[in-house]
Amino acid sequence: MALAIFDLDNTLINGDSDHAWGNFLVDQKKVDAKVYEQANHQFYLDYKNGVLDINEYLHFCLKPLAVYSQDELTELHQLFMDTVISDMMLDQAKALLKKHKDQGDYLLIITATNEFVTGPIAKVLGVDDLIASQCEIIDGKYTGKPTGTPSFQDGKITRLNEWLKSNPMDLEGSYFYSDSHNDLPLLKMVTHPIAVDADETLTQYAKGQNWEIISLR
Known part of the structure:
Protein backbone atom coordinates (compact mmCIF):
# COMPACT_ATOMS: atom_id res chain seq x y z
CA MET A 1 0.00 0.00 0.00
CA ALA A 2 1.37 3.40 -1.03
CA LEU A 3 0.36 6.76 0.36
CA ALA A 4 -1.39 8.85 -2.30
CA ILE A 5 -1.55 12.46 -1.15
CA PHE A 6 -3.66 15.13 -2.83
CA ASP A 7 -3.98 18.87 -2.52
CA LEU A 8 -7.64 19.86 -2.73
CA ASP A 9 -8.20 23.33 -4.16
CA ASN A 10 -7.58 23.68 -7.89
CA THR A 11 -6.30 20.10 -7.87
CA LEU A 12 -9.11 17.68 -7.02
CA ILE A 13 -11.74 20.37 -7.51
CA ASN A 14 -12.02 23.07 -10.16
CA GLY A 15 -11.66 26.09 -7.91
CA ASP A 16 -10.61 27.22 -4.45
CA SER A 17 -13.07 26.14 -1.77
CA ASP A 18 -11.71 28.62 0.78
CA HIS A 19 -12.11 31.63 -1.52
CA ALA A 20 -15.47 30.30 -2.70
CA TRP A 21 -16.71 29.97 0.89
CA GLY A 22 -15.89 33.62 1.46
CA ASN A 23 -17.79 34.62 -1.67
CA PHE A 24 -20.67 32.39 -0.55
CA LEU A 25 -20.87 34.18 2.81
CA VAL A 26 -21.02 37.49 0.94
CA ASP A 27 -23.79 36.21 -1.35
CA GLN A 28 -25.76 34.90 1.64
CA LYS A 29 -25.35 38.29 3.38
CA LYS A 30 -23.67 36.64 6.37
CA VAL A 31 -20.78 39.14 6.40
CA ASP A 32 -20.20 42.79 5.54
CA CYS A 61 -11.81 33.36 7.48
CA LEU A 62 -12.65 31.55 10.74
CA LYS A 63 -14.11 34.58 12.51
CA PRO A 64 -17.61 34.20 10.98
CA LEU A 65 -17.85 30.64 12.33
CA ALA A 66 -18.07 32.00 15.88
CA VAL A 67 -21.28 33.85 15.06
CA TYR A 68 -23.44 30.78 14.37
CA SER A 69 -24.44 27.56 16.12
CA GLN A 70 -23.26 24.17 14.89
CA ASP A 71 -26.71 23.44 13.48
CA GLU A 72 -26.77 26.74 11.59
CA LEU A 73 -23.27 26.13 10.22
CA THR A 74 -24.17 22.60 9.12
CA GLU A 75 -27.19 23.91 7.23
CA LEU A 76 -25.15 26.73 5.70
CA HIS A 77 -22.38 24.38 4.60
CA GLN A 78 -24.84 21.97 3.01
CA LEU A 79 -26.18 24.82 0.92
CA PHE A 80 -22.58 25.67 -0.01
CA MET A 81 -22.00 22.08 -1.09
CA ASP A 82 -25.20 21.98 -3.13
CA THR A 83 -24.85 25.34 -4.87
CA VAL A 84 -21.10 25.90 -5.15
CA ILE A 85 -18.93 22.83 -4.57
CA SER A 86 -21.09 20.51 -6.69
CA ASP A 87 -20.16 22.57 -9.74
CA MET A 88 -16.44 22.31 -8.91
CA MET A 89 -16.34 18.51 -8.89
CA LEU A 90 -14.19 16.92 -11.61
CA ASP A 91 -14.94 13.54 -13.20
CA GLN A 92 -11.25 12.98 -13.95
CA ALA A 93 -10.36 13.67 -10.32
CA LYS A 94 -12.88 11.09 -9.18
CA ALA A 95 -11.40 8.63 -11.68
CA LEU A 96 -7.88 9.32 -10.38
CA LEU A 97 -8.98 8.71 -6.80
CA LYS A 98 -10.66 5.46 -7.88
CA LYS A 99 -7.51 4.36 -9.70
CA HIS A 100 -5.42 4.76 -6.55
CA LYS A 101 -8.08 3.14 -4.39
CA ASP A 102 -8.32 0.16 -6.77
CA GLN A 103 -4.56 -0.40 -6.60
CA GLY A 104 -4.75 -0.46 -2.82
CA ASP A 105 -3.31 2.97 -2.04
CA TYR A 106 -4.24 5.05 1.00
CA LEU A 107 -5.89 8.33 -0.03
CA LEU A 108 -4.98 11.42 1.98
CA ILE A 109 -5.90 15.05 1.30
CA ILE A 110 -3.58 17.71 2.71
CA THR A 111 -4.93 21.23 2.35
CA ALA A 112 -4.27 24.65 3.83
CA THR A 113 -8.00 25.30 3.79
CA ASN A 114 -9.62 24.84 7.19
CA GLU A 115 -11.26 21.62 8.29
CA PHE A 116 -14.75 23.15 8.55
CA VAL A 117 -14.83 23.97 4.85
CA THR A 118 -13.00 20.88 3.62
CA GLY A 119 -14.30 18.08 5.85
CA PRO A 120 -17.59 17.56 3.96
CA ILE A 121 -15.79 17.88 0.60
CA ALA A 122 -13.27 15.19 1.54
CA LYS A 123 -16.14 12.96 2.65
CA VAL A 124 -17.89 13.30 -0.71
CA LEU A 125 -14.63 12.54 -2.52
CA GLY A 126 -14.31 9.34 -0.49
CA VAL A 127 -10.71 9.73 0.69
CA ASP A 128 -9.39 7.84 3.70
CA ASP A 129 -8.28 10.84 5.73
CA LEU A 130 -7.89 14.62 5.70
CA ILE A 131 -5.23 16.95 7.06
CA ALA A 132 -6.49 20.53 7.07
CA SER A 133 -5.86 23.70 9.02
CA GLN A 134 -7.55 23.28 12.38
CA CYS A 135 -10.33 25.32 13.95
CA GLU A 136 -10.50 25.90 17.69
CA ILE A 137 -13.69 24.54 19.26
CA ILE A 138 -14.60 25.15 22.91
CA ASP A 139 -17.73 23.67 24.50
CA GLY A 140 -18.92 22.52 21.09
CA LYS A 141 -18.72 25.95 19.48
CA TYR A 142 -16.22 27.45 17.06
CA THR A 143 -14.24 30.28 18.63
CA GLY A 144 -13.28 31.82 15.29
CA LYS A 145 -9.60 31.13 15.93
CA PRO A 146 -7.16 28.61 14.44
CA THR A 147 -5.26 26.06 16.50
CA GLY A 148 -2.19 23.93 15.87
CA THR A 149 0.16 24.22 12.91
CA PRO A 150 -1.54 25.39 9.70
CA SER A 151 -1.09 22.84 6.91
CA PHE A 152 0.43 25.40 4.55
CA GLN A 153 3.82 25.33 2.77
CA ASP A 154 6.34 23.78 5.25
CA GLY A 155 3.44 23.31 7.64
CA LYS A 156 2.17 20.52 5.41
CA ILE A 157 5.36 18.60 6.17
CA THR A 158 4.99 19.24 9.89
CA ARG A 159 1.39 18.06 9.93
CA LEU A 160 2.15 15.06 7.73
CA ASN A 161 4.99 13.98 10.00
CA GLU A 162 2.64 14.24 12.99
CA TRP A 163 0.10 12.16 11.11
CA LEU A 164 2.68 9.53 10.17
CA LYS A 165 3.54 9.02 13.85
CA SER A 166 -0.03 7.87 14.46
CA ASN A 167 -0.50 5.90 11.24
CA PRO A 168 1.44 2.85 10.00
CA MET A 169 2.50 4.52 6.77
CA ASP A 170 5.65 6.03 5.27
CA LEU A 171 6.65 7.97 2.16
CA GLU A 172 8.21 5.04 0.30
CA GLY A 173 6.49 4.89 -3.08
CA SER A 174 4.33 7.88 -2.16
CA TYR A 175 2.51 10.27 -4.50
CA PHE A 176 1.60 13.94 -4.10
CA TYR A 177 -0.64 15.77 -6.55
CA SER A 178 -0.76 19.58 -6.41
CA ASP A 179 -1.39 22.65 -8.53
CA SER A 180 0.54 25.14 -6.41
CA HIS A 181 4.13 26.27 -5.97
CA ASN A 182 3.22 26.68 -2.29
CA ASP A 183 3.40 22.88 -2.09
CA LEU A 184 6.96 22.54 -3.37
CA PRO A 185 8.34 21.61 0.09
CA LEU A 186 6.16 18.49 0.22
CA LEU A 187 6.38 17.73 -3.49
CA LYS A 188 10.16 17.44 -3.08
CA MET A 189 9.74 14.81 -0.35
CA VAL A 190 7.55 12.21 -2.06
CA THR A 191 8.57 9.49 -4.49
CA HIS A 192 6.16 10.60 -7.21
CA PRO A 193 5.52 14.38 -7.33
CA ILE A 194 2.83 15.27 -9.87
CA ALA A 195 1.90 18.78 -11.01
CA VAL A 196 -1.83 19.09 -11.71
CA ASP A 197 -3.16 22.02 -13.75
CA ALA A 198 -0.28 23.82 -12.11
CA ASP A 199 0.52 27.49 -11.73
CA GLU A 200 3.36 28.87 -13.84
CA THR A 201 6.00 28.64 -11.10
CA LEU A 202 5.26 25.00 -10.33
CA THR A 203 4.94 24.12 -14.02
CA GLN A 204 8.39 25.48 -14.80
CA TYR A 205 9.94 23.77 -11.78
CA ALA A 206 8.25 20.47 -12.64
CA LYS A 207 9.55 20.63 -16.21
CA GLY A 208 13.07 21.27 -14.93
CA GLN A 209 12.85 18.23 -12.65
CA ASN A 210 11.13 16.01 -15.24
CA TRP A 211 8.16 15.57 -12.93
CA GLU A 212 4.91 14.27 -14.33
CA ILE A 213 2.51 17.05 -15.38
CA ILE A 214 -1.19 16.27 -15.83
CA SER A 215 -4.59 17.92 -16.16
CA LEU A 216 -7.82 16.83 -14.53
CA ARG A 217 -9.94 19.47 -16.29
Whole structure:
Protein backbone atom coordinates (compact mmCIF):
# COMPACT_ATOMS: atom_id res chain seq x y z
CA MET A 1 0.00 0.00 0.00
CA ALA A 2 1.37 3.40 -1.03
CA LEU A 3 0.36 6.76 0.36
CA ALA A 4 -1.39 8.85 -2.30
CA ILE A 5 -1.55 12.46 -1.15
CA PHE A 6 -3.66 15.13 -2.83
CA ASP A 7 -3.98 18.87 -2.52
CA LEU A 8 -7.64 19.86 -2.73
CA ASP A 9 -8.20 23.33 -4.16
CA ASN A 10 -7.58 23.68 -7.89
CA THR A 11 -6.30 20.10 -7.87
CA LEU A 12 -9.11 17.68 -7.02
CA ILE A 13 -11.74 20.37 -7.51
CA ASN A 14 -12.02 23.07 -10.16
CA GLY A 15 -11.66 26.09 -7.91
CA ASP A 16 -10.61 27.22 -4.45
CA SER A 17 -13.07 26.14 -1.77
CA ASP A 18 -11.71 28.62 0.78
CA HIS A 19 -12.11 31.63 -1.52
CA ALA A 20 -15.47 30.30 -2.70
CA TRP A 21 -16.71 29.97 0.89
CA GLY A 22 -15.89 33.62 1.46
CA ASN A 23 -17.79 34.62 -1.67
CA PHE A 24 -20.67 32.39 -0.55
CA LEU A 25 -20.87 34.18 2.81
CA VAL A 26 -21.02 37.49 0.94
CA ASP A 27 -23.79 36.21 -1.35
CA GLN A 28 -25.76 34.90 1.64
CA LYS A 29 -25.35 38.29 3.38
CA LYS A 30 -23.67 36.64 6.37
CA VAL A 31 -20.78 39.14 6.40
CA ASP A 32 -20.20 42.79 5.54
CA ALA A 33 -20.10 42.40 1.77
CA LYS A 34 -17.88 45.33 0.82
CA VAL A 35 -15.22 44.79 3.48
CA TYR A 36 -15.20 40.99 3.41
CA GLU A 37 -15.20 40.51 -0.35
CA GLN A 38 -12.25 42.85 -0.86
CA ALA A 39 -10.19 41.24 1.92
CA ASN A 40 -11.07 37.73 0.75
CA HIS A 41 -9.88 38.55 -2.76
CA GLN A 42 -6.63 40.10 -1.53
CA PHE A 43 -5.82 37.07 0.62
CA TYR A 44 -6.38 34.84 -2.42
CA LEU A 45 -4.00 36.95 -4.50
CA ASP A 46 -1.42 36.74 -1.69
CA TYR A 47 -1.78 32.95 -1.73
CA LYS A 48 -1.24 32.73 -5.47
CA ASN A 49 1.76 35.02 -5.21
CA GLY A 50 3.31 32.96 -2.41
CA VAL A 51 3.18 35.75 0.19
CA LEU A 52 0.11 34.75 2.22
CA ASP A 53 0.28 35.28 5.99
CA ILE A 54 -1.56 32.07 6.82
CA ASN A 55 -2.23 32.95 10.45
CA GLU A 56 -3.70 36.33 9.56
CA TYR A 57 -5.83 34.67 6.91
CA LEU A 58 -7.10 31.93 9.22
CA HIS A 59 -8.17 34.47 11.81
CA PHE A 60 -10.01 36.31 9.05
CA CYS A 61 -11.81 33.36 7.48
CA LEU A 62 -12.65 31.55 10.74
CA LYS A 63 -14.11 34.58 12.51
CA PRO A 64 -17.61 34.20 10.98
CA LEU A 65 -17.85 30.64 12.33
CA ALA A 66 -18.07 32.00 15.88
CA VAL A 67 -21.28 33.85 15.06
CA TYR A 68 -23.44 30.78 14.37
CA SER A 69 -24.44 27.56 16.12
CA GLN A 70 -23.26 24.17 14.89
CA ASP A 71 -26.71 23.44 13.48
CA GLU A 72 -26.77 26.74 11.59
CA LEU A 73 -23.27 26.13 10.22
CA THR A 74 -24.17 22.60 9.12
CA GLU A 75 -27.19 23.91 7.23
CA LEU A 76 -25.15 26.73 5.70
CA HIS A 77 -22.38 24.38 4.60
CA GLN A 78 -24.84 21.97 3.01
CA LEU A 79 -26.18 24.82 0.92
CA PHE A 80 -22.58 25.67 -0.01
CA MET A 81 -22.00 22.08 -1.09
CA ASP A 82 -25.20 21.98 -3.13
CA THR A 83 -24.85 25.34 -4.87
CA VAL A 84 -21.10 25.90 -5.15
CA ILE A 85 -18.93 22.83 -4.57
CA SER A 86 -21.09 20.51 -6.69
CA ASP A 87 -20.16 22.57 -9.74
CA MET A 88 -16.44 22.31 -8.91
CA MET A 89 -16.34 18.51 -8.89
CA LEU A 90 -14.19 16.92 -11.61
CA ASP A 91 -14.94 13.54 -13.20
CA GLN A 92 -11.25 12.98 -13.95
CA ALA A 93 -10.36 13.67 -10.32
CA LYS A 94 -12.88 11.09 -9.18
CA ALA A 95 -11.40 8.63 -11.68
CA LEU A 96 -7.88 9.32 -10.38
CA LEU A 97 -8.98 8.71 -6.80
CA LYS A 98 -10.66 5.46 -7.88
CA LYS A 99 -7.51 4.36 -9.70
CA HIS A 100 -5.42 4.76 -6.55
CA LYS A 101 -8.08 3.14 -4.39
CA ASP A 102 -8.32 0.16 -6.77
CA GLN A 103 -4.56 -0.40 -6.60
CA GLY A 104 -4.75 -0.46 -2.82
CA ASP A 105 -3.31 2.97 -2.04
CA TYR A 106 -4.24 5.05 1.00
CA LEU A 107 -5.89 8.33 -0.03
CA LEU A 108 -4.98 11.42 1.98
CA ILE A 109 -5.90 15.05 1.30
CA ILE A 110 -3.58 17.71 2.71
CA THR A 111 -4.93 21.23 2.35
CA ALA A 112 -4.27 24.65 3.83
CA THR A 113 -8.00 25.30 3.79
CA ASN A 114 -9.62 24.84 7.19
CA GLU A 115 -11.26 21.62 8.29
CA PHE A 116 -14.75 23.15 8.55
CA VAL A 117 -14.83 23.97 4.85
CA THR A 118 -13.00 20.88 3.62
CA GLY A 119 -14.30 18.08 5.85
CA PRO A 120 -17.59 17.56 3.96
CA ILE A 121 -15.79 17.88 0.60
CA ALA A 122 -13.27 15.19 1.54
CA LYS A 123 -16.14 12.96 2.65
CA VAL A 124 -17.89 13.30 -0.71
CA LEU A 125 -14.63 12.54 -2.52
CA GLY A 126 -14.31 9.34 -0.49
CA VAL A 127 -10.71 9.73 0.69
CA ASP A 128 -9.39 7.84 3.70
CA ASP A 129 -8.28 10.84 5.73
CA LEU A 130 -7.89 14.62 5.70
CA ILE A 131 -5.23 16.95 7.06
CA ALA A 132 -6.49 20.53 7.07
CA SER A 133 -5.86 23.70 9.02
CA GLN A 134 -7.55 23.28 12.38
CA CYS A 135 -10.33 25.32 13.95
CA GLU A 136 -10.50 25.90 17.69
CA ILE A 137 -13.69 24.54 19.26
CA ILE A 138 -14.60 25.15 22.91
CA ASP A 139 -17.73 23.67 24.50
CA GLY A 140 -18.92 22.52 21.09
CA LYS A 141 -18.72 25.95 19.48
CA TYR A 142 -16.22 27.45 17.06
CA THR A 143 -14.24 30.28 18.63
CA GLY A 144 -13.28 31.82 15.29
CA LYS A 145 -9.60 31.13 15.93
CA PRO A 146 -7.16 28.61 14.44
CA THR A 147 -5.26 26.06 16.50
CA GLY A 148 -2.19 23.93 15.87
CA THR A 149 0.16 24.22 12.91
CA PRO A 150 -1.54 25.39 9.70
CA SER A 151 -1.09 22.84 6.91
CA PHE A 152 0.43 25.40 4.55
CA GLN A 153 3.82 25.33 2.77
CA ASP A 154 6.34 23.78 5.25
CA GLY A 155 3.44 23.31 7.64
CA LYS A 156 2.17 20.52 5.41
CA ILE A 157 5.36 18.60 6.17
CA THR A 158 4.99 19.24 9.89
CA ARG A 159 1.39 18.06 9.93
CA LEU A 160 2.15 15.06 7.73
CA ASN A 161 4.99 13.98 10.00
CA GLU A 162 2.64 14.24 12.99
CA TRP A 163 0.10 12.16 11.11
CA LEU A 164 2.68 9.53 10.17
CA LYS A 165 3.54 9.02 13.85
CA SER A 166 -0.03 7.87 14.46
CA ASN A 167 -0.50 5.90 11.24
CA PRO A 168 1.44 2.85 10.00
CA MET A 169 2.50 4.52 6.77
CA ASP A 170 5.65 6.03 5.27
CA LEU A 171 6.65 7.97 2.16
CA GLU A 172 8.21 5.04 0.30
CA GLY A 173 6.49 4.89 -3.08
CA SER A 174 4.33 7.88 -2.16
CA TYR A 175 2.51 10.27 -4.50
CA PHE A 176 1.60 13.94 -4.10
CA TYR A 177 -0.64 15.77 -6.55
CA SER A 178 -0.76 19.58 -6.41
CA ASP A 179 -1.39 22.65 -8.53
CA SER A 180 0.54 25.14 -6.41
CA HIS A 181 4.13 26.27 -5.97
CA ASN A 182 3.22 26.68 -2.29
CA ASP A 183 3.40 22.88 -2.09
CA LEU A 184 6.96 22.54 -3.37
CA PRO A 185 8.34 21.61 0.09
CA LEU A 186 6.16 18.49 0.22
CA LEU A 187 6.38 17.73 -3.49
CA LYS A 188 10.16 17.44 -3.08
CA MET A 189 9.74 14.81 -0.35
CA VAL A 190 7.55 12.21 -2.06
CA THR A 191 8.57 9.49 -4.49
CA HIS A 192 6.16 10.60 -7.21
CA PRO A 193 5.52 14.38 -7.33
CA ILE A 194 2.83 15.27 -9.87
CA ALA A 195 1.90 18.78 -11.01
CA VAL A 196 -1.83 19.09 -11.71
CA ASP A 197 -3.16 22.02 -13.75
CA ALA A 198 -0.28 23.82 -12.11
CA ASP A 199 0.52 27.49 -11.73
CA GLU A 200 3.36 28.87 -13.84
CA THR A 201 6.00 28.64 -11.10
CA LEU A 202 5.26 25.00 -10.33
CA THR A 203 4.94 24.12 -14.02
CA GLN A 204 8.39 25.48 -14.80
CA TYR A 205 9.94 23.77 -11.78
CA ALA A 206 8.25 20.47 -12.64
CA LYS A 207 9.55 20.63 -16.21
CA GLY A 208 13.07 21.27 -14.93
CA GLN A 209 12.85 18.23 -12.65
CA ASN A 210 11.13 16.01 -15.24
CA TRP A 211 8.16 15.57 -12.93
CA GLU A 212 4.91 14.27 -14.33
CA ILE A 213 2.51 17.05 -15.38
CA ILE A 214 -1.19 16.27 -15.83
CA SER A 215 -4.59 17.92 -16.16
CA LEU A 216 -7.82 16.83 -14.53
CA ARG A 217 -9.94 19.47 -16.29
